[in-house]
Amino acid sequence: MQYDVIIAGGGMVGSTLACLLGQAGKRVAVLEAYEPPAFSPAEPYDLRVSAISRASQRALVEAGAWEGVAARRASPYEAMFVWDATGDGSIHFDSAELGEPDLGHIVENRVIQLALLDTIRALDTVDLYCPDALADFTVDEEKVVATLQSGQTLHAQLLVGADGAQSRVRQLAGIALETHDYGQKGLVCVVQTAQAHQATAWQRFMPSGPLAFLPLGDGSSSIVWTLPADRADAMLALDETAFCRELSRALDYRLGEVTAVGERAAFSLRGRHAEPYIQQRVALVGDAAHTIHPLAGQGVNLGIKDAVELAAQIRQAHGDIGSAKVLRAYERARRGDNVLTQKAMEGFRLLFGNTLTPWKILRNTGLSIVDRMGFIKYEMAKRAMGI
Numbered sequence: 001m002q003y004d005v006i007i008a009g010g011g012m013v014g015s016t017l018a019c020l021l022g023q024a025g026k027r028v029a030v031l032e033a034y035e036p037p038a039f040s041p042a043e044p045y046d047l048r049v050s051a052i053s054r055a056s057q058r059a060l061v062e063a064g065a066w067e068g069v070a071a072r073r074a075s076p077y078e079a080m081f082v083w084d085a086t087g088d089g090s091i092h093f094d095s096a097e098l099g100e101p102d103l104g105h106i107v108e109n110r111v112i113q114l115a116l117l118d119t120i121r122a123l124d125t126v127d128l129y130c131p132d133a134l135a136d137f138t139v140d141e142e143k144v145v146a147t148l149q150s151g152q153t154l155h156a157q158l159l160v161g162a163d164g165a166q167s168r169v170r171q172l173a174g175i176a177l178e179t180h181d182y183g184q185k186g187l188v189c190v191v192q193t194a195q196a197h198q199a200t201a202w203q204r205f206m207p208s209g210p211l212a213f214l215p216l217g218d219g220s221s222s223i224v225w226t227l228p229a230d231r232a233d234a235m236l237a238l239d240e241t242a243f244c245r246e247l248s249r250a251l252d253y254r255l256g257e258v259t260a261v262g263e264r265a266a267f268s269l270r271g272r273h274a275e276p277y278i279q280q281r282v283a284l285v286g287d288a289a290h291t292i293h294p295l296a297g298q299g300v301n302l303g304i305k306d307a308v309e310l311a312a313q314i315r316q317a318h319g320d321i322g323s324a325k326v327l328r329a330y331e332r333a334r335r336g337d338n339v340l341t342q343k344a345m346e347g348f349r350l351l352f353g354n355t356l357t358p359w360k361i362l363r364n365t366g367l368s369i370v371d372r373m374g375f376i377k378y379e380m381a382k383r384a385m386g387i
């Protein structure tokens with residue numbers, strides 16, 4: 001089988017790229033190892049959700065998948081309140097002050113992937129191999145040849161690794177990876193609270209790590225609680241009553257008591273950055289290229305920006321779309337933004353994790369000053385939203 005592009009990984013980032021390329025008339029093969037379970041609105045919210053920025057929403061509209069997301073479920077949030085547990089510094093963002101209907105949407109990862117896979121299935125230009133996986137590949141001057149676990153062989157001008165943090169494409173290509181173990185875990189679950197969340201994303205920074213409550217459409221909240229790995233394991237082991245008590249206290253009762261909690265899980269947090277993102281006829285996007293601390297919920301938003309940029313470079317290319325010129329232009333356009341965001345998250349993590357008094361004063365004063373500086377504050381918000 002002959003394609004323009006083979007994409008290993010049909011997660012949120014790989015599927016976005018496939019839709020953008022397929023709509024531009026490129027012949028694309030998407031390899032996805034797992035078929036996501038079907039969605040029913042009667043089901044409780046999934047554990048894994050993402051805060052989707054306006055820029056990512058626009059990309060999903062362009063990819064032809066946002067309608068499918070909205071038709072399933074997406075929870076807009078209108079405000080964000082961030083505060084420091086060690087002082088009285090806080091910052092508040094409101095979509096109305098920005099003249100926007102919302103600051104973004106909280107969406108289940110599976111909902112985004114299902115909507116994108118529906119679009120892929122409707123495109124004549126894209127073939128989905130699912131469940132199937134990339135087993136190996138070879139590259140020469142003219143083409144890349146991918147072998148699938150099913151034994152099929154596919155040819156293309158370019159192979160894209162969108163296969164997540166443990167990327168097989170990255171490993172097979174021998175691309176180096178810089179890693180940083182934060183020694184922390186992100187504990188996630190869906191909870192009910194005594195008080196309404198007011199369509200607001202709440203985030204409290206504690207020396208042990210941030211705790212975020214992300215508002216969901218049915219009044220519940222999806223939480224991401226960053227903790228030292230051993231404390232996260234201890235929290236997972238608590239019974240429901242004790243866990244709700246600890247969580248209510250950790251959010252400083254901002255939404256009253258946490259009254260119920262669903263299934264809990266914790267993910268080890270590790271920063272990664274591939275060096276480089278590209279090799280002969282190979283490019284990495286999304287978590288295959290970089291993973292960052294989830295404290296500002298930017299991981300998939302960066303990945304979708306990678307997909308948009310690579311699709312743009314491929315669409316503009318004359319001739320060979322897997323050429324070094326096309327791939328270098330992609331890497332040049334994306335590396336800076338990804339590195340900057342990764343470093344900024346690291347800076348926030350260190351700043352808010354520091355218990356020394358001068359740092360406490362600095363961050364609390366800083367938060368309160370920025371909160372009063374309308375212009376700077378809203379420039380920051382617009383940048384995070386991608387508008």
Ligand SMILES: Cc1cc2nc3c(=O)[nH]c(=O)nc-3n(C[C@H](O)[C@H](O)[C@H](O)COP(=O)(O)OP(=O)(O)OC[C@H]3O[C@@H](n4cnc5c(N)ncnc54)[C@H](O)[C@@H]3O)c2cc1C
Pocket residue numbers: 008009010011012013014031032033034049050051052109132133134135162163164165167168169186187188224267285286287288294296297298299300301302303
């Ligand atoms: C606790 C936590 C909270 C987070 N919250 C947010 C948030 O609020 N906002 C945000 O933007 N980001 C968030 N992130 C980050 C976000 O989840 C990731 O950045 C995002 O899932 C990356 O998408 P991806 O498509 O690159 O990779 P993945 O989601 O990992 O998808 C990779 C896909 O490739 C498939 N695959 C793997 N190997 C192969 C193979 N060999 N062949 C074929 N298919 C293969 C997999 O089955 C999978 O479907 C969070 C992360 C964590 C840990």
